[in-house]
Structures are given as C-alpha cells and as structure tokens.
Amino acid sequence: MPEPRSAATNAATEDPKRQKILDAALAVFCERTFAGCNVPSIAERAGVATGTIYRYFPSKEALLNELYRTWKGELRRRLVDDGLRLDPGDDARAVFDHWWTALTGFVCDEPQAFEFLELHHHEPYLDDDSHGEALAIDAAALAFVEAGQQVGALRADQAPAVLIALVYGALAGLFRAHRLYGELVGTDAYDQAADAVWDMVRNGTTPDPTPDPKDER
Amino acid sequence: MPEPRSAATNAATEDPKRQKILDAALAVFCERTFAGCNVPSIAERAGVATGTIYRYFPSKEALLNELYRTWKGELRRRLVDDGLRLDPGDDARAVFDHWWTALTGFVCDEPQAFEFLELHHHEPYLDDDSHGEALAIDAAALAFVEAGQQVGALRADQAPAVLIALVYGALAGLFRAHRLYGELVGTDAYDQAADAVWDMVRNGTTPDPTPDPKDER
Amino acid sequence: MPEPRSAATNAATEDPKRQKILDAALAVFCERTFAGCNVPSIAERAGVATGTIYRYFPSKEALLNELYRTWKGELRRRLVDDGLRLDPGDDARAVFDHWWTALTGFVCDEPQAFEFLELHHHEPYLDDDSHGEALAIDAAALAFVEAGQQVGALRADQAPAVLIALVYGALAGLFRAHRLYGELVGTDAYDQAADAVWDMVRNGTTPDPTPDPKDER
Amino acid sequence: MPEPRSAATNAATEDPKRQKILDAALAVFCERTFAGCNVPSIAERAGVATGTIYRYFPSKEALLNELYRTWKGELRRRLVDDGLRLDPGDDARAVFDHWWTALTGFVCDEPQAFEFLELHHHEPYLDDDSHGEALAIDAAALAFVEAGQQVGALRADQAPAVLIALVYGALAGLFRAHRLYGELVGTDAYDQAADAVWDMVRNGTTPDPTPDPKDER
DNA sequence: TATGAATGAGCGTTCATTCAT
DNA sequence: AATGAATGAACGCTCATTCAT
Numbered sequence: 037m038p039e040p041r042s043a044a045t046n047a048a049t050e051d052p053k054r055q056k057i058l059d060a061a062l063a064v065f066c067e068r069t070f071a072g073c074n075v076p077s078i079a080e081r082a083g084v085a086t087g088t089i090y091r092y093f094p095s096k097e098a099l100l101n102e103l104y105r106t107w108k109g110e111l112r113r114r115l116v117d118d119g120l121r122l123d124p125g126d127d128a129r130a131v132f133d134h135w136w137t138a139l140t141g142f143v144c145d146e147p148q149a150f151e152f153l154e155l156h157h158h159e160p161y162l163d164d165d166s167h168g169e170a171l172a173i174d175a176a177a178l179a180f181v182e183a184g185q186q187v188g189a190l191r192a193d194q195a196p197a198v199l200i201a202l203v204y205g206a207l208a209g210l211f212r213a214h215r216l217y218g219e220l221v222g223t224d225a226y227d228q229a230a231d232a233v234w235d236m237v238r239n240g241t242t243p244d245p246t247p248d249p250k251d252e253r
Numbered sequence: 254m255p256e257p258r259s260a261a262t263n264a265a266t267e268d269p270k271r272q273k274i275l276d277a278a279l280a281v282f283c284e285r286t287f288a289g290c291n292v293p294s295i296a297e298r299a300g301v302a303t304g305t306i307y308r309y310f311p312s313k314e315a316l317l318n319e320l321y322r323t324w325k326g327e328l329r330r331r332l333v334d335d336g337l338r339l340d341p342g343d344d345a346r347a348v349f350d351h352w353w354t355a356l357t358g359f360v361c362d363e364p365q366a367f368e369f370l371e372l373h374h375h376e377p378y379l380d381d382d383s384h385g386e387a388l389a390i391d392a393a394a395l396a397f398v399e400a401g402q403q404v405g406a407l408r409a410d411q412a413p414a415v416l417i418a419l420v421y422g423a424l425a426g427l428f429r430a431h432r433l434y435g436e437l438v439g440t441d442a443y444d445q446a447a448d449a450v451w452d453m454v455r456n457g458t459t460p461d462p463t464p465d466p467k468d469e470r
Numbered sequence: 471m472p473e474p475r476s477a478a479t480n481a482a483t484e485d486p487k488r489q490k491i492l493d494a495a496l497a498v499f500c501e502r503t504f505a506g507c508n509v510p511s512i513a514e515r516a517g518v519a520t521g522t523i524y525r526y527f528p529s530k531e532a533l534l535n536e537l538y539r540t541w542k543g544e545l546r547r548r549l550v551d552d553g554l555r556l557d558p559g560d561d562a563r564a565v566f567d568h569w570w571t572a573l574t575g576f577v578c579d580e581p582q583a584f585e586f587l588e589l590h591h592h593e594p595y596l597d598d599d600s601h602g603e604a605l606a607i608d609a610a611a612l613a614f615v616e617a618g619q620q621v622g623a624l625r626a627d628q629a630p631a632v633l634i635a636l637v638y639g640a641l642a643g644l645f646r647a648h649r650l651y652g653e654l655v656g657t658d659a660y661d662q663a664a665d666a667v668w669d670m671v672r673n674g675t676t677p678d679p680t681p682d683p684k685d686e687r
Numbered sequence: 688m689p690e691p692r693s694a695a696t697n698a699a700t701e702d703p704k705r706q707k708i709l710d711a712a713l714a715v716f717c718e719r720t721f722a723g724c725n726v727p728s729i730a731e732r733a734g735v736a737t738g739t740i741y742r743y744f745p746s747k748e749a750l751l752n753e754l755y756r757t758w759k760g761e762l763r764r765r766l767v768d769d770g771l772r773l774d775p776g777d778d779a780r781a782v783f784d785h786w787w788t789a790l791t792g793f794v795c796d797e798p799q800a801f802e803f804l805e806l807h808h809h810e811p812y813l814d815d816d817s818h819g820e821a822l823a824i825d826a827a828a829l830a831f832v833e834a835g836q837q838v839g840a841l842r843a844d845q846a847p848a849v850l851i852a853l854v855y856g857a858l859a860g861l862f863r864a865h866r867l868y869g870e871l872v873g874t875d876a877y878d879q880a881a882d883a884v885w886d887m888v889r890n891g892t893t894p895d896p897t898p899d900p901k902d903e904r
Numbered sequence: 905t906a907t908g909a910a911t912g913a914g915c916g917t918t919c920a921t922t923c924a925t
Numbered sequence: 926a927a928t929g930a931a932t933g934a935a936c937g938c939t940c941a942t943t944c945a946t
Contacts, residue, residue: 053906056259068377071289074940076908085907088945096941124438157429158372194449197437201430202449209422212374225415232419235416236453245397270930291917304918313916395938487927501810505723508919510929519928521922591863592806594719607694612733631864636883640853645810647852654900659849664847666853670887679916704909726937736911741938 042216057082058106061099066151070100070159087245100162104156105147114138117178128189131180132234139207151215154208174200190213191239200235204231270429271309275301283367283368283440287317309362316381324366325386327376331355333393345406349451356424357443368432371425391417394434416454423450488526491516492540496535500585504534504593505687534598536589542603543667548572551609562623566668573641574660587612608634619623625673633671640667691828705743709736709757712750717802721751721810746901753816755807758800759820765789779840782831783885790858791877804864805859825851842890857884 064073075096079086083233093099116140143150156162158179159172174233184224189201213221277299281290292313296303310316332355359368373379374387393394394417401407407416430438494516498507503643509530511579527533542658549572577584590596618624624633644663647655711733715724715900726747728736764791794801807813807881808821835841841850861880864872 041328043338045943057423069288069375076940079908087908087939088906090942091905133283155375160289172432181288191449196446197428197430197434198446199436199449201426202446203426203431205422205423205424205426206453207422208426209418209420210415211304212422213418217414221414221418225412228311228380228411229419232408232416232453236423236449280937291914303916304933307917308930476823489756503720503722503809505720506811509921510919513929514805520920521928521930525923525926527783544848552871563875590689592720594723617928625883628879629871629876631868631884632861632876632880635860635864635872636880637860639856639858641856641886642860643852643856644849646856648847651848653846656844657853662845663853666850666887672855725935737937738912738939739910745938890919 041092049211053084053088053182057089057092057099058103061150062103062107062148065100065103066148066155067246069245070079070096070156071221090107096151097161100156100159100161103152105152105169106168107146107153108166108173110146111142111153112169112173112176114142115173128184128187128238129234131184131189135177135180135228136203136207136233139204143207143211144226145222147215148212149237150211154211188239190237203233206236215251255277258344268309268368268423269297270305272302274306274316275320279320279324279365282317282320283365283372287313287373287378293332299320315377317373317376317378321383322386324363324370325383325390327366328359328365328370329386331389331395332390334461343405345401346451347454348401348406349454352394352397353420353424353447353450356421357447360424360428361440362388364428364432367428371428399413405456407454411454419453420450423453485526487516487522489516491523491533496537496541496582496586499534499537500582500589504530504590504595512646513611521610522586532594534590534593534595535600537586538596538600539603541580541587542600543578544583544611545587546603546607548576549607557609558585562618562621562672563668565618565623566671567664569611569614570637570641570664572665573638576666577641577645578657578660581645581649584645622673624671637667637671640670688849692891702743704735704739706735708735708740708743709754711759713799715801716751716754717799717806721747721807721812748812751807751812752817754803755817756820758804759798759817759824761797761800762793762804763820763824763827765786765793766824779835779838779889780885782835782840783888784881786828786831787854787858787881789856789886791881793863794858795874795877798862798866801862816838830855839890842870845888853887854884856888 057078058128061078064078064081067073068077075089076086078099079089082089089099092167093102115135155182167192174197180197181190181199185192194202206229207226208223214225256461261368274295277293281289281298284290285294292306293303295316296306306316332352388406395413396414399405400417402409411419423446424443427438427442431440431442480503495512497513498515501507502511509523510520512533513523516523523533528535549569555663608631612630615624615630615633619626619630640663641660644659648657648659660686710731712729715729718724720729726740727737729750733740739752744753747878748806766786803809829847832841832850834848836843836847857880858877861872861876865874865876
C-alpha cells in the first residue's frame, strides 16, 4: 500500500535538488505553459544553473512528462487507492463525498499541480506513461460510477463517462473561477459546491414540479 | 433562435484568403497551442506562403487575438444577444434551457472554436479586447443567475459565480470527454446532460432523505 | 557640347514616371541609405506601385547605380565640360574660382544629389560604370592641378591628388556642417569659404611671420 | 602626447571575446555598412557562433552604438583631453599642430575606426549617447576656434563652425583619397598637409596681389 | 557534480522580386 | 502599362542543449 504522503515522496524523487527543479518547472509551466517558457527560466526559479537541469532530466519534454505522471499519479492515489478503503456498504452519498473530498483536497492542497494538469492535458508532448496515468483514473472512476448506477444511487439517464465528465468538469470550472475571481469564489466554495454537484449526479432528484409530480415517480 | 451562420460573417472577414488563414490558425492552435506551433505551419495549412500571413495580420499574436475575439464574440452573441429575446415571463427552466442550448449549440457547431477558447483562455498574449469579450459573457451570465436566484428558481446556497462556473465547467468537461472518448460520449450527450446540469443549479431538489435509506431505492 | 540643363535631361530619362522613381529613390536613399531602405518605400514616395519600379529598373541595385552614374555625371559635366571653356590664359585664381563655383553650384542646386553621392561612394554595390564616372572627375581634376602647379599657381609641396582631396573634402565638410547645423552655417558660407580654401591650395601664401619675414620672400 | 594604446582599454572591454566581436563588427560595418551586413557575418569574422553575439550585446543596433560611442570617445580623448595640457601661451600654430596631429594620429593609428565613424555618422540608429559624444567634440573645437579668432590667430572672415568643418572635411577627404589611391597618397601625406590646412585657417595670408599679375609668376 | 558560456537550428518577421490581373 | 498580392529566401534574434571548466 503506497504511503499517502506528498507526491514528492516518489521513489525517484529523494534528491532535493531534483525536487527543486520539479517544483520550479511546475510553477513556470503554470505561468507560461510548456511551450511558452524556456529552460533557463526554470533553472533560475530553481536556483540552479541551466546545465544542471540536464543532469536530472534528459530534456525539457521529459521534465514535463515526469511532472505530469507524478501529479496525475498523486491524484490517482488520493482518488483510487484511498477509495479502496471504503466500506462497500457505505451509502452512495458517502461514496460521492469521499470522491469529492479527495478531488477538492487535491485541488486545495496542490492548486499549482491541478492547474498544471488542466493546462497540459492536451499537449502533444505527453508520452504514453503520462496518458496511462490519466486513463487509470478514468477507469477507476468508471467502475465506481457503474456500480453506483447499478444500485440505483446514481442517475441512470447519463452514460457513466458523462457523469464523470460533468463532475470533473464542474470542479475544474470552480477552480478556474477561483483563480480568476478569487474574491468572489473562496476556497470554501469547494465544500459548499458538494451539494450542488451531488444533485447533478444522484438518482431521485425531484423533477420539476410542473404538471403532476405523481407521474414522475 | 440564433442564426447558425458561422462567426465568419463578420464585417472584417469578407476576404476569403484572410478567412483561410484564420481557419488554418484555429486548427493549428488547437493541435499544438499558440506557443507550440510556428507560423509556417499555419501558412502551410492555409495553403499560402509564410509571408502572406503578414499581409493580413501584423503578427502571430494579433492572429491569436483576432481569433479569440471573434469566437468569444460569437459565443457571446449566441448567449447574450439571443438571450435578450427571452420573454421575462419565461420560467426558470426555459431560461436555463436557452442558455444550455446556446452553449451546446456553439460547442457542436464549432467544436474547434470551443476547444481553441478553452485552450487559450489563460495565455498572457491576450489583449484587452479579448479579455473584454470574455468579461462581457461573464457579466451577462451573472445578471441572469442573480435574477434566477431572486425569484427562487435557482438554488441560493451557492454564489452566482459558482453556479456559472459549475455549469460552464460541466459543459467543458463533457466536451473534453467527447474529444477523448468520442465513442462513449456522443454529441447527443450534450442534450441529454441538460437535465443533470439543471438539477445541479435549480432550486428545490429534494434533500437526501437520509432518515430512511429504504426510500432511496 | 552637352547641354548644361539639369541631369534629368539625360537621353534615357525622358519618361516622366521613370524620373519620378529616380527622384523618389534619391530622397529615400539619402534618408535611410541604400541598404537601410526598402523598395516599397521608394514606390510610395514616387506615387507608383512597387511592381512599376521593376518595369523601369531591373533591380534596386540598378536604381542605385543609375542614380550614382547620373549625378556623378552631372557633377562632371559642371566641373569638366564647362571647364574646357576656360581661356587658358586665365589666371590661377580664376580657374580655382571656376571650379569652386561649379562645385558649390552643384551642392546648392542639388543638395540631395550631393548628399547621396557622399553617402554612397563606398557602397560595394556600385558597378564599374559608376566608379568610372568618379574616376573621370578625378582625372580631369588631376590634369588641372598638375598644370596649375607647373605654372606655379598652386602650391607644389603637396601631391596633386592631395590638393584635390583637401578641396573636395573641405567642401564636403562644409556641406555636412550645413546639414547638421543649418543655422550656424548658411548657404552663403560656400561662397565665403572660397578665399579660405584658395589659401589652402594657392602658391605664395606668406608663411608664418615668425623670425624674419624677409627670408620668406 | 596621447598614449597610442587602443581605445580597447575601456573599462567595459576587458573581456577578450567581447573585444573580438567589437573588432569584427568594426571591420564588417566598414566593408558593408551597418544596414548592408548581417549578424552572422560579424560572428564568422569574430570566430564565434551567431548566438554568442547576443550574450555580449543586446542587439545589432547596440553593437553599432557601442562602437560609435567608444571610438568617437577615443577621438575626443585624443583631441580634447590632451588639448587641455596645452600651455595657454602657446602660439596659434602650435595649437593647430596639436589638433592636426591628434586628428591624423587617430586616423593613422585607427584607420578602420575613422572610416567607421565617417560611414555611420548619419545613421538613424545612433542613440543619444552616441550623438552626445559627437557633440562634445564639436563643442570643444568650437571653443578653441573662437579663442583663436579672438586673439587674431585664426581668420575671422569665416564662422568658427565653418573653419572646423573645413579642417575636418579636409582630413576626411585626405583619408578617403588615401583609401582609394593609396599609391598616390601615402600616409606621410597627413603630416605634409598640415601646412596647407593651416594656410586655410590662419589669419594673415597675403591677399592675392591682384594689381600686378607679373608678381604672381 | 555543477556551472554557464557557447552553439546553431529554428523562430517570427521582412523584403526584393515576380506575376496574375 | 500598371498594379499590388504573393512569394520564399534571408534577416535579427532565441533557446534547447552541450561541454570545457
């Protein structure tokens, strides 16, 4: 069982200088995107010489992929590995809450990492390992949603992939609003939004009480 | 009902070669992002020589901004200008449907444009006009949501900006899933998702009947 | 005997549009130098389309050379051809005055042409014809100066080429000062300077009356 | 007497690679002018890669200005700073000799630098520092000439600026002849020409004995 | 091991020249 | 004959990467 400590505790990441470079790259990639920044700016942010970067990473692209793999992996760990500890008898809302908490926990603990992932998920520079990490999350989420639908806890009028996309998208939207309009959308908004997002995916929301509520049941 | 003619019908965009360059740039920016592509690749896609680009646009950056302004403007037109035609007496769900239809209509009619906007909303290269177009949409959406909350149609336990972020984010999530897993998430998913998204923002969803889990079934 | 009318009256230069291009090029070359300007700027100044320039001149370089040849030729005409009309019995100061007047006349009548010649005499783009025109002037001047030295009118302590260089250089210096500090150095300065320049080249200036003036005689 | 060490002994110019680039640029600017040459040709001449130029100078234009400022400054040093060491009691010819020697010394020691200055004094790319250096020389020369005129040593029938222009122009003319017809005009011509140039500016040349042409012989 | 100067391919952009109209 | 849009080689400059120190 993996240790749930920070992503920095990867096997490969014991070297503190290596970590400083990764942190600096994360920050710079967020500010200017992968293609929009240059390697010396990462080195400067890390407090090392440009050449030093190439002692730890074979290329700028490899740095991107390591970062992507690491943080997408950390997200997966929070979502999936901890998810396995859930009691199968837990009710649906508890399962949802677990997922939402894991998601928002990641976003609040590592906002830069989340922004980085959002910003670079479509880069043609990502390698198969990076994509694999993303797919692993999707697969786990899919299984949970399908189970939730089968027990009637989650609405069945949407494909599982759609529900996942809606939830993840809603979180990403919240995050973006938080970044842009920090004053209007505080970090507590993530918790408060749980109810609304749950209403989107749960089964049994009362339909619009338009003509005859009985028909709807 | 919005006219489905393309945003290309702008006054400034009658010149077909200019339009070919804009279309090519849209495609290339989507595939490789602004900073990740080079001008000759846009020229090649447009079927013109590199120098020709500069007869129509003063710089690569100007091309990005024209594209951003044009398409964000088209989205605003669909959302806001047509929105004004709504009868103020329309009920909340009808207003929501209008917005959702306008949003998904744009996404389905111009998927590349939507992807481009999603991909470049954070670029430091965007000028004031481009940002202004984005702010105009936000302002209009905010007004609608506040009105909806005041008449009790939209849930009041979330800040207006949060509701907007959740809805827009859900759509963007859907779109991304559609791009990645086209087979699982068809284009009809946009319409079907309307109910789920509406449940997220409307007022009056039955609270979870926590006391008695049996009802949940 | 050539007609002393303006240089524009060359055989090849009857076409007024051709002349407009030459005039525009002269102005633009003066302002920004040959290598520092572009062809469209010449066309704009001439009031023609860019392509039209190439109906009259095979290349930008050919335009430079035609201009150089034409104006250096005009200068030669003023200096040499008119010089032949001088009565061989004229005294030396009259000969000098003739040359100085021809030189300053050219500078005052065609300041832009003179500036152009000064600015481009060293260009590697000049062809043999252009250089030939320059050499023709030098040769004629050389003959006059040698004659002047032999009859004792011009100082013999300097090589003929040196005297020519000093006079021409003094004029060019005057011209440059006139351009830069127009207020301090008016156009009448050219005439006034004749005495000073003549004192530089004539024979028989009293040497410094240092010890014994008698010795000097 | 000025120290004949090169201007390269500037504080900012200790770095030998930087100096190699400056030297190469000087040579290439002389051969092809600023606008007529490209940066790779300078790099090749300096024996470095193109990119290396930009480690030492922010732009091609900055290279031009550094060169102009440096060499115009060196000329000023030779003319003005050493000029202050003159004994105020020195007679006018001695003052003139000092200036002429300083001028010709610079031309003979640094012919390329002089040619560069002559070739680029009119560039629109020169910055304020560069122009300032040129103005400093003019101002110093002006003061000396005005003083010379007031004590009656220099001719008063010409404006001070005119006398300066004539002398500097004569030197430049000599230099140009030396470059073009090296065989006819040797480097010793600079010294020999001092008498002639002095006769141009000093007071008290015998006026032409016009009354009796016989004396002229 | 760490540095940062050096490299040169590749970038965004310009411009002499061409050619369909 | 004249136009000016189009071309693409060449420009000034940047930057991922290398390597002598």
